[in-house]
Amino acid sequence: MYKKINHYLRAIWAENIKEWKIELTYKADFVRGMIDPLVYVLPYLLYGIALVGGRTSESLEKLTGTGDLITFVTLGYIFIGFLNMALWAMGFSLRKEQYWGTLESVFAAPVPRWVYALGMAAHSTMHQGLMISLQLIVISIVFKLSVNMGGIVPSLGVVGVMLIALYGLGMMIASLTLIFKQGWLISEALSSLIMIITPIAYPLAVLPVFMQKAAMALPTTYGILTVRHFLIGEKMGFSVGTSFLRLAILCVLWVVFGLIVFAFIDKRTRRSGTLAHY
Amino acid sequence: MNIVLDNVVKKFKRGKGLRKHYITACDHVSFTIEQGELFGLLGPNGAGKTTLVRCIATLLIPDEGKITIFGKDIIYQSMEARQQIGLLTSGERTLYWKLTGKDNLKFFAALYGLAGKERDKRIDYLMELLDLKDVESERVEKYSSGMKQKISLARALLHDPKILLLDEPTLGLDPQFSRFIRGFIKDELVGKGGKTVLLTTHYMDEADELCERIAFINKGKIVNIKSPAEYKDEIPHTEVLELRCQGNVNEEKLRTALSSIKSVEKVSLINKENDLALKVIASRVESILSDVIELVRGEAKILAIDVKEPTLEDVFIYLTGTSLKEDTREEQPDALE
Numbered sequence A: 001m002y003k004k005i006n007h008y009l010r011a012i013w014a015e016n017i018k019e020w021k022i023e024l025t026y027k028a029d030f031v032r033g034m035i036d037p038l039v040y041v042l043p044y045l046l047y048g049i050a051l052v053g054g055r056t057s058e059s060l061e062k063l064t065g066t067g068d069l070i071t072f073v074t075l076g077y078i079f080i081g082f083l084n085m086a087l088w089a090m091g092f093s094l095r096k097e098q099y100w101g102t103l104e105s106v107f108a109a110p111v112p113r114w115v116y117a118l119g120m121a122a123h124s125t126m127h128q129g130l131m132i133s134l135q136l137i138v139i140s141i142v143f144k145l146s147v148n149m150g151g152i153v154p155s156l157g158v159v160g161v162m163l164i165a166l167y168g169l170g171m172m173i174a175s176l177t178l179i180f181k182q183g184w185l186i187s188e189a190l191s192s193l194i195m196i197i198t199p200i201a202y203p204l205a206v207l208p209v210f211m212q213k214a215a216m217a218l219p220t221t222y223g224i225l226t227v228r229h230f231l232i233g234e235k236m237g238f239s240v241g242t243s244f245l246r247l248a249i250l251c252v253l254w255v256v257f258g259l260i261v262f263a264f265i266d267k268r269t270r271r272s273g274t275l276a277h278y
Numbered sequence B: 001m002n003i004v005l006d007n008v009v010k011k012f013k014r015g016k017g018l019r020k021h022y023i024t025a026c027d028h029v030s031f032t033i034e035q036g037e038l039f040g041l042l043g044p045n046g047a048g049k050t051t052l053v054r055c056i057a058t059l060l061i062p063d064e065g066k067i068t069i070f071g072k073d074i075i076y077q078s079m080e081a082r083q084q085i086g087l088l089t090s091g092e093r094t095l096y097w098k099l100t101g102k103d104n105l106k107f108f109a110a111l112y113g114l115a116g117k118e119r120d121k122r123i124d125y126l127m128e129l130l131d132l133k134d135v136e137s138e139r140v141e142k143y144s145s146g147m148k149q150k151i152s153l154a155r156a157l158l159h160d161p162k163i164l165l166l167d168e169p170t171l172g173l174d175p176q177f178s179r180f181i182r183g184f185i186k187d188e189l190v191g192k193g194g195k196t197v198l199l200t201t202h203y204m205d206e207a208d209e210l211c212e213r214i215a216f217i218n219k220g221k222i223v224n225i226k227s228p229a230e231y232k233d234e235i236p237h238t239e240v241l242e243l244r245c246q247g248n249v250n251e252e253k254l255r256t257a258l259s260s261i262k263s264v265e266k267v268s269l270i271n272k273e274n275d276l277a278l279k280v281i282a283s284r285v286e287s288i289l290s291d292v293i294e295l296v297r298g299e300a301k302i303l304a305i306d307v308k309e310p311t312l313e314d315v316f317i318y319l320t321g322t323s324l325k326e327d328t329r330e331e332q333p334d335a336l337e
């Protein structure tokens, strides 16, 4: 038992290290990956300032209880990074291995499939964690973000739970890419959908009611709202406890769903013999 | 008993809608490989060799039948089975090309539960054994095909498995590497290591040189299982007439005409872009020579004629009517929908 756990933990770690090593062989891409998000977000922020005529907005204050536009948007924006990680980095991990031709070698090893999934998750978390920290540092230097320091630790807790839910989604997509040639369309569609209904750069209240309802089924919504609540006092319309509870439920649902789809498709590809094809 | 296959059937779906049909890649395959045996699967392209290997390696689920490895069922006890298997898949792209040879091995070692000093020692040992020390810190993309094959072999051996599944281990390698790999399999793996090896190939000299027993496989079916010597005894008192010709021939017509010559046993005909390789197996070539030449001359230009003792390949033709050099694959499938 102990030996097995040890074995699996090592496999998870090795998967993470392997991903880093491969990523770092594409140095230019790696650096671009770090800088790109900043290039995207800075114009947004400047646009916001120009529009409002300063960094505080009264109407935002009315809707959310906090008027600091820059901090509000920045905190929402970092969640795009988490989302991308689940939809693209994790979602395409198996397809990538399939394309490289390494998937069969990996799947022939005596480790259950979910161990690879965890390995990818570990890597994604570290990679994204690094990128987001970098973005936060640069943005705080440029714009002087002011957050409630005491909220940082609980925020990390929220993000942690949300990530688990997103990994469920990532796993589901990862397995779907093994049977659909156009797998990226799924990621693309989901990404657009989630980005629209998750209150990244705007408060939930500005969305039409049916979209607000839909947003309540997304872990990213709770992630963003609760983190902003902890850090800049955004009013959520429900308590922190409710948020955690719903997030936990979503987490279980998405992970179980992801695992089921993964197991189902794994079996299916082993029957149809499409594992090795690209 | 080490590896037991019992009535294994594997079918693949092809086409869609009206064109949908199934092809049987493995058709009720049964055999047993004993501990320490070097067992060969010999058959042409598309015979179903890789499919069988994938089934044993737990990468494919058979539609029917049962496979056990040391008594472990490959479906219900797949983890235990995998721990016993070292797999060398055919094709070059089974390693991470962007990583060094050593980093590849480190990664796979972790998947097989190796760590720390034990792992490093094992990797060093294998690198030494396969003569890869000089290139271990180079990225695999820089390796030659032969070196890639060697490092794949090292990967298959990381966890010191009792069983090795080697799918066309010398395919596309130059003679020097082929010789090395063959020697390694025979002397190191089976000789010193006492491993059980299942080797697939469509090179008859490879099977002849290495294997204690060979299963002939054609169109998914096991035709026969014997030792190379026993196979050659299958067709005593026969000779093989080989012709190389040029020209566009009607294959079916020529085959039928040749087969109807008295005392002709089997005919194999491979036609590639005007290049025709013809084999006629007969009890006495001398007596049919003029008839054969007469028939062929009307259709194509004869470039060379040779009379030979039957080889393993000729036995294969004799038993199956198919040459090992033929391509019996169905049109390649569209992988994803």
Ligand SMILES: Nc1ncnc2c1ncn2[C@@H]1O[C@H](COP(=O)(O)OP(=O)(O)OP(=O)(O)O)[C@@H](O)[C@H]1O
Residues within 6 Å of the ligand: A272, A273, A274, B012, B013, B023, B024, B025, B043, B044, B045, B046, B047, B048, B049, B050, B051, B052, B202, B328, B329, B330, B331, B332, B333
């Ligand atoms: N995943 C798959 N999906 C559909 N058909 C397949 C699949 N794998 C193999 N086949 C078909 O099954 C038959 C047997 O193929 P297999 O690859 O097992 O043959 P092989 O003996 O290994 O030949 P080769 O020398 O080409 O490697 C072929 O007709 C092949 O096209």
Ligand SMILES: [Mg+2]
Residues within 6 Å of the ligand: B049, B050, B051, B090, B167, B168
């Ligand atoms: Mg094959």
